[in-house]
Amino acid sequence: MIKVTYIEFDGTERTVEVEAGVSLMEAAVTNLVPGIDGDCGGMCACATCHVHVEPEWVDKLQPMADLEDAMLNLTEGRDATSRLACQLEAAPELDGIRLRTPLGQH
Amino acid sequence: MTESVLILGAGQAGAQAVQSLRQQGFSGNLTLIGGEPLLPYQRPPLSKAFLAGTLARERLLIKPEAFYRNAAVDCILNNPAVSLDTTERRVTLADNRHLYFDHLLLTTGGRPRPLPCPGADHPRLHYLRSVADVERLREHFLPQARLIIIGAGYIGLEVAAIAAKLGLNVRVLEAAPRVLSRVTGAEVSAFFTRVHTRAGVEIHCDTGVTAIEGAPDAPRVHTAAGDVMEADLVLAGIGLLPNIELAQSAGVACDNGILVDELGQTAAPAILAAGDCSNHPNAIYGRRLRLESVHNAIEQAKTAAATIAGKPQPYNQVPWFWSDQYDVKLQTAGLVQGHDRTVVRGDPASDSFAVFYLQANRLLAVDAINRPAEFIAARKLIPTGAHPRPETLADESITPQDFA
Numbered sequence: 001m002i003k004v005t006y007i008e009f010d011g012t013e014r015t016v017e018v019e020a021g022v023s024l025m026e027a028a029v030t031n032l033v034p035g036i037d038g039d040c041g042g043m044c045a046c047a048t049c050h051v052h053v054e055p056e057w058v059d060k061l062q063p064m065a066d067l068e069d070a071m072l073n074l075t076e077g078r079d080a081t082s083r084l085a086c087q088l089e090a091a092p093e094l095d096g097i098r099l100r101t102p103l104g105q106h
Numbered sequence: 107m108t109e110s111v112l113i114l115g116a117g118q119a120g121a122q123a124v125q126s127l128r129q130q131g132f133s134g135n136l137t138l139i140g141g142e143p144l145l146p147y148q149r150p151p152l153s154k155a156f157l158a159g160t161l162a163r164e165r166l167l168i169k170p171e172a173f174y175r176n177a178a179v180d181c182i183l184n185n186p187a188v189s190l191d192t193t194e195r196r197v198t199l200a201d202n203r204h205l206y207f208d209h210l211l212l213t214t215g216g217r218p219r220p221l222p223c224p225g226a227d228h229p230r231l232h233y234l235r236s237v238a239d240v241e242r243l244r245e246h247f248l249p250q251a252r253l254i255i256i257g258a259g260y261i262g263l264e265v266a267a268i269a270a271k272l273g274l275n276v277r278v279l280e281a282a283p284r285v286l287s288r289v290t291g292a293e294v295s296a297f298f299t300r301v302h303t304r305a306g307v308e309i310h311c312d313t314g315v316t317a318i319e320g321a322p323d324a325p326r327v328h329t330a331a332g333d334v335m336e337a338d339l340v341l342a343g344i345g346l347l348p349n350i351e352l353a354q355s356a357g358v359a360c361d362n363g364i365l366v367d368e369l370g371q372t373a374a375p376a377i378l379a380a381g382d383c384s385n386h387p388n389a390i391y392g393r394r395l396r397l398e399s400v401h402n403a404i405e406q407a408k409t410a411a412a413t414i415a416g417k418p419q420p421y422n423q424v425p426w427f428w429s430d431q432y433d434v435k436l437q438t439a440g441l442v443q444g445h446d447r448t449v450v451r452g453d454p455a456s457d458s459f460a461v462f463y464l465q466a467n468r469l470l471a472v473d474a475i476n477r478p479a480e481f482i483a484a485r486k487l488i489p490t491g492a493h494p495r496p497e498t499l500a501d502e503s504i505t506p507q508d509f510a
Contacts, residue, residue, distance in 0.1 A: 039401075070478035
């Protein structure tokens with residue numbers, strides 16, 4: 001289990017425990033975190049789980065695949081910290097990671 | 107008085123409607139009714155990871171149970187509706203319970219089209235639509251088993267891919283001259299035939315089935331050409347029938363689905379419909395469509411919820427679909443019907459290419475095989491009525507973002 005903190009656009013924080021191997025989208029949906037819908041069920045096909053990863057965690061993530069990169073091009077407000085939470089798997093090195101959900105998804 | 111919304115059908119559209127109604131501020135009574143014993147779950151993995159055994163049943167749920175509790179939704183499962191009275195605004199469930207509504211949303215989905223030949227009741231003939239279907243199928247889904255798949259659509263081919271990986275002997279029988287003929291063009295059909303053949307799957311096109319017979323554990327499939335094929339199990343994936351009977355018998359207008367307008371409203375007051383069961387006017391294609399897709403179920407449910415909440419937003423979406431087979435990810439944006447020209451970008455032999463479908467130079471659709479950027483670019487271009495130059499689409503030195 002690792003700890004993951006989701007931060008809403010208004011600053012509300014929620015920290016949840018996530019089992020290794022589970023995606024950070026699925027963990028958000030299971031824990032009713034607002035702003036992460038995961039419409040497509042984690043197929044990297046809908047971009048409704050766009051998150052901004054706090055800068056100090058960006059380099060610890062798995063690199064982005066072409067599909068995720070293309071999907072992010074569809075989303076508003078993409079920046080250097082943007083990822084799709086369905087493509088981020090909980091792993092020990094991510095214990096304590098902090099993610100912000102964009103205003104547009106609320 | 108508190109308003110009541112009944113959502114009939116606990117699938118993708120039903121779950122989305124719950125979420126969207128609450129997000130839109132609907133604070134009345136909300137009841138979700140399902141015929142299956144499970145809370146709404148994702149169907150796409152049924153023919154993929156769930157069949158393969160790599161995704162547990164618990165992880166199929168679209169939302170956890172707590173979501174429905176927090177949203178104050180009364181979930182009535184395993185209890186399908188049996189009748190609808192549009193005057194009394196009343197639904198009767200299988201257990202004879204009566205429920206009254208101010209708004210009714212029909213998200214009744216569909217069921218597999220039954221095989222229209224003798225022997226369709228053979229105990230080893232399977233369909234694939236529900237968790238229960240897959241759990242039953244998996245009992246005999248074992249290495250070396252001889253599997254005959256009737257119908258080379260998405261379901262048939264996705265099952266063929268999983269079966270081949272698990273070591274079953276797979277034959278696919280398709281009545282049409284090519285695989286996926288209802289949803290794609292000749293180039294992509296040829297590509298998938300090659301991918302499956304490479305994996306050891308036998309594909310037989312122009313092969314209609316006339317009967318299934320044989321002992322309960324040894325089905326034999328008879329083809330129109332007079333061949334008899336022995337199998338251990340048979341799967342029919344020959345399309346979906348929309349569940350419209352409840353609406354139809356209540357006098358709600360239907361024609362290949364429950365007819366709705368661009369706000370999700372049926373011809374009957376206070377009754378709306380969304381998802382696979384519904385048939386909507388699509389402004390982008392200028393005709394009515396009944397779509398079978400997750401995206402359409404979600405977006406139509408959002409549209410219907412907004413209408414009920416008094417914040418109407420006309421539906422205006424480019425349909426899109428995906429399919430995973432082996433290491434191939436197919437993403438389709440738009441609908442190919444009516445195209446008069448195709449443009450291939452990349453080399454189909456490389457397992458990474460895209461096919462664009464044009465009608466009088468207007469972009470109708472794209473099939474993107476392991477090519478997400480082309481898929482995304484087309485999704486943006488199609489609703490604008492764009493006329494991209496064929497030479498541009500085919501030119502790999504031009505990035506998809508610069509197609510317009």
